[in-house]
Amino acid sequence: MNKELAKKLAKVFMNKLSKDRVLLVQGSNFLGFVYDLYKKEKLFRDFVLNPKVPNEKKIVYLTELSKKFSMPSEVGEFINHLVELNAIPMLGEIKRVYDYEMEKFLKLSKAFLIVAKRVDDDTLQSVMAKIKQSLNRELEFEVLEDPSLIGGFVVKTSGMVIDASVKRVLERFV
Structure with a gap:
């Protein structure tokens, strides 16, 4: 290519x-x-x-x-x-x-917020606001579901991954 x-x-x-x-x-x-x-x-x-x-x-x-x-x-x-x-x-x-x-x-990044199961909009907005604040940049989120995460969330942008999932925590013990 x-x-x-x-x-x-x-x-x-x-x-x-x-x-x-x-x-x-x-x-x-x-x-x-x-x-x-x-x-x-x-x-x-x-x-x-x-x-x-x-x-x-x-x-x-x-x-x-x-x-x-x-x-x-x-x-x-x-x-x-x-x-x-x-x-x-x-x-x-x-x-x-x-x-x-x-x-x-646009000084904007597209981000995927992956959750284990659907959560209410207030919780989603709160999580997204905290992620934007901690990264100090504007993000446009697409929310996806992945039941294999068990709980928590994963954020993926073009340049990084934040894995705050229960699955990841359990993998560290194995």
Whole structure:
């Protein structure tokens, strides 16, 4: 995989979006959706990788998909590059670079808060506030459940992991 190409495409994509926080996050969601589609749906993968399918059809399909994520028309240039360079298999790396650049620009980090089971919103808000305070940075949380944690929580960002789970405590005793 060509990491330099992924970096260039991520920057092209970011430059096509206004520096609006909501639009930048939607851009990340769009990239993630298309990459998940590529990974999980054989029909989509066969469509975008088939050299017999004209690039124009691929571009039209991806452009229509981008509209569902409220992407501006300027994103069309990125989609053209993506298709012309046959770079759709690189979307995972493109998204990773894009997310890193977006977080740097917005001074915001995406974080996963993984809990053993669903907890009430007040508790979640309290935990998230304490984590933001202790790390002294703005975080955008996505809450996930993992019953194997038994209790407690795990926080994952692009640069670190905080594991305050019962599972981790028990592993230390073994």
